[in-house]
Amino acid sequence: MQKILSLLLLGCGLLLAQPPSGIAIRNARIVTGSGPILQKGTVVLRNGLIDAVGENVTIPTDAWVINGEGMTVYPGLIDALSTIGITDAAATPGSARPAATPGAPAATVSRGPEDRPLTTSWLKAADLINTTDRRIESARNQGFTSAITWPRRGIFAGQGAVINLAGDKSNDMIIVPSTGQYLALVNGGFGAGYPASLMGSISYIRQIYVDADRYARIKKQYADNPRGLNRPEYDRALEGVLESQRLLLPANRRVEITRMISFSKELKRPTVLYGLQEGYLALDALQAAGLPVLINLKWPEKAREVDPENIESLKVLEVRDKAATTPAELAKKGVKFAFYADGIDQPADILKAVRKAMQAGLSEADALKAMTITPAEIFGFADRLGSIEKGKIGNLVVTKGGIFDEKPAIQHVFIDGVKYDPAPDTQTPAAAGARATGGGKEQEQQ
């Protein structure tokens, strides 16, 4: 069924291979994200890029024109940490433990760091993209045009990629093929050997970076002059680590935040922290550290189906009450933060979660930044994406009313200059996650 569908879509794409030479959205409110808001402006998309933006823009004669009156145009939203597009079993939890060395049998019980447990540092999200992942469309229907997507299995899970949330082939979707290494502090689980604890995981990561630095040095030494030296033994795990210098470290609770800040210093590599729901408790430390952070929008909530007589601790209640103040507090401190939606099942709940942070004091402008220009800056692709500027990739969201309104009405989504309209009822929470198809590419504007 799925196969048939993608064939159909493919056929469609071939038939209508000629897109309009340009699209202009006229008389719209334009939130550029880089300069002031244009109350009545025009954006022109051509050749997949933003060709022009401003209040007095001449619309090319051959462009399709969209009347933007009553609408707002935003830069396309970016989810800074997700697994969208990755359906490959090797990169998602529950799959068999991969071998550290190609060809070697998967070790079931790791005896130490030398077995490179829970490591697939060489895996690239860019190589794993599956265009049929239904989440691509449902995220798009909520205004997301890009995501940074990561293999998420193990300690050294692999390398993230910046992707656009539309494309016939996965290659079309890739914006940045490798943008860092995703690290998690997990253990092998019962009976799986080293590491079996948080302590063990941290010591393992430390050893890997010590090994990687040496590996780089001896490889260089050998490349400079191999004579008389034994060749360095090839190590796929270290290769993967070396080719992804930026690392993502998990830091949700205050204690994890301070712990990972010092760990980052020790590892001496560009670091992005993710989680951060207790960030409001570690403001000074975060400000002093100067690390960019990714905030999980899945705010902690009371678990359902629990014993009503089991009263949670004051600490838990306070975090639940205050977690959503983190973005506003970090904004005050000038800490660079982006949002991600890990764990939010219904895409429609993502913007709802952002609104919660806004109710806790986050300005609309800062909220938008956290889903547009800031993730682009953090991962180094702000020259291509993240704001509505001439020459950038043509990723836009057009809404009736504001995107942060309680019931945002997303009219059009543009990715690489191509227009996608959310299909009917994809915006109701129940339908968004469950729908298989619909809301496909529209090549024509009536």
Place this chain on the structure above:
Amino acid sequence: MKKFFVSFTLAASLAFAAANDTFLVRNITVHPVTGPKLDNASVLVVDGKISEVGAKVTAPKGVKIIEGKGLHIYPGMINSATEVGMSEIGSIRETSDTGELGEFNPQLRSSIAVNPSSEHIPVTRANGITAVITLPGGGSTENRGFAFGALNPVIVGQSALMHLDGWTWEEMELKRTAAIQMKFPTIQMLSPRAMMMDLPGAFPRNTFAEAKKSYDRRIQAMHEFFEQARRYQKGKESKQPGLRRDLKFEAMIPVLEGKTPLMIVATRNRTIRDAIEFGQKEKIKIILAGLEQLGDNAAKIKELNIPVILGETLTLPSSEDDPYDSTAALPGLLHKAGIKFAFGTFDTQFARNLPYQAATAVAYGLPYEEALKSVTINAAEIWGVADQIGSIEKGKWADLIITDGDPLETNTQIKQMFIKGKAVDLSSRHTKLFEKYMSRQ
């Protein structure tokens, strides 16, 4: 049963009458516990029983005299929840005889599994404890849904009150069935399978609704068991022809008759509440044991006059938000609420530390006299043996300790101990090893 007990004590007193269980302790500070302390007083023991207490006691001719100058005499202490004699080495299952398989086992008798030569007996005794309750189900933990592969142990057997002296368990028995021990079920969010393997997380959790349903079912099963026992009782009373003797139901009859209390281990608010409700519905006498909190049950416990056996005061608060001293303050709260209680340690290893548990409660609000009573007379009253032990009063067994000070203080030394008037050896595996290795050059 009762008949048996009476004839047994008779036989015992005859056997010991000629032995050295007649003596006078004089010039000692007597702490009868049930009355004010008497300075420079005497205690006369005849045939193992306290015969006279007071400032002026005339000793029969030739009686052995113990000089008590500068010392104190107290009733021996009672630890109201232990595994003493039933478990030797904690980690070795083979040395433990608590926790039988099966759901309803009221017929199991803990006293017959008490090993009179357990090393724990002299060790426990050395700190002034002369009698203990032995728990067939062990520990103070609630019913967590399984134990050693047996799901749902609920009624775990008969708790006995045992003297810590005797050649056989029979000689040690003060009361064979002091109570029937029940471990009240709890709401288990984890499946029993996950708990058994100690692998929380590896198995899906029950939803609260599911867990509550299974909890309710288990309570229903308990009621059904009681119902069956009642039918058996009626059948027996009416001499129903062909009624087969059933050990389980037979053991329940004294509970149904209100003669033997059901000692229900229930630690937290809901379980305590439900345990009380269970007892009310079944119209039986209950004792609550192992409480970690009072919850909202204080008034009810007081109203129904339910005695309580408290566990360790030296234990951690049960939740993060509890005041740091909540466990130590709990006995004081019970006292304020007018609830009668005694202390137990619910184990073997630390049974000897009973007095320090009581003393800690004093630091955090329990009046000293109450603390002392809770390890002596209150325990005797709760177990229905206040006519035999628990204070220094005429007619009671001479379960006595002579000390150089307050027996609830750690540094106090127990100088001598008498159980049923018989001087008990205070040496133990510990003192013997001490002497042996102190002498190593």
Place this chain on the structure above:
Amino acid sequence: MKRFLTALALSAALASAETFVIQNATVWTMAKGKFTGSVVVKDGKIEQVGEKVMVPQGAKIIDAGGQHLIPGIIDAHSHIAAEAINEGSVSVSSMASIDDVLNPEDIAIYRALAGGVTTANILHGSANSIGGQTVITKMRWGTDAKTMLFEGGRPGIKFALGENPKRAGNAAVNVGGTPRPQRYPATRMGVEDVIRQAFIDAREYQRTWEEYKTKAANGERVVEPKRDLKLEPLVEILEGRRDVHAHCYRADEILMLLRVADEFGFKIRTLQHVLEGYKVAKEIAAHGAGASTFSDWWSYKVEAFDAIPYNAAIMHKKGVLVSLNSDSAELMRHLNTEAAKVMKYGGVSEEDALAMVTINPAKQLKIENRVGSIEPGKDADLVLYDKNPLSNYAKVQKVWIDGKMYFEREKDLADRAAREARKKGLLEKEKAAAPVQKKDGAAPRRGGPAE
């Protein structure tokens, strides 16, 4: 960041740099006897101690009303404030470190404070013959992990002998159809073997690096050896830069470890638990190891069946430096009365008993120049008890660390109602905010902005 933290710590110290005098206290100095007098605290340090002192101008006066002032209690064996205890997957887990997993928010820290503990040695668990790295901490509740660390505290490492490390190697247990992996060692012989082999490896590692450095210094073209974070702590032990805290029970294994240490030329800093230490007290004293034991734990496993409450007293009398530890978040709260048990069992004097939870563990951890007694120049880590600290009726009233008040019973009692109210408020707020369950299918799909 580090600089920032130091600044923080500094400002904390400044905030606490109040000068105050505790007067009319029964002062247990643990150095020069016990007397009724005063202690002057300035800049977080003890400035004067005596029956009569010079009260500095502007100093705050605290009248102790005859209550008992002792140095902060030191627990040489604790596992609180750590988010992981064991890296049990390997027989040598020296690469793992408690330092990486300290949790300054563990409520056990506050409870330990309320029991008079101001310093604790936080140890890795006992699943491995050679376990993970350990850290000495002060119970600075409310600060962060780095601030909790005892400044200049010597790095440590946990060893473990006997049943615990060999248990992981015992016969496979079938769990859910998967046989549990067997891990060497499964016997006390194997435990010794693992330790000896590890030190042979460490020496080899040390030699490899020395050779490399020499050659590299001579300009030879050599390949840099691998760094092994498992062996480096062992090299530090060999070089006297890391202290061994060894979990042990039986006399045979205690002696074994002392001899292995002799073989490789290092000292065992402390023997932990050391429940049969009384049988080999002479050998322990000769080696110079400290012994950190339980007061009266016994019979919970086979190797604890010869444990006796006289252990501390015998070792003490035979010249071993003895401390009492908790190994438990609960026991940690009343180490003072654990010390009283040493008076009861074996007749150790009151002050020698209290020394076992103050100055003795300080010496064992080599921090006695800073803590463990009330003497001028030492950290103002002080505990005020309402009664004799060796009495079961004594309660901690106030605790200072570095001259800063970290626990005060009156304040704790006074704050309870406010905390309760705060919690109630949050619960009510959450209840009020809970979404009302209603069907919402009629939302406009492409409608305008909602009001």
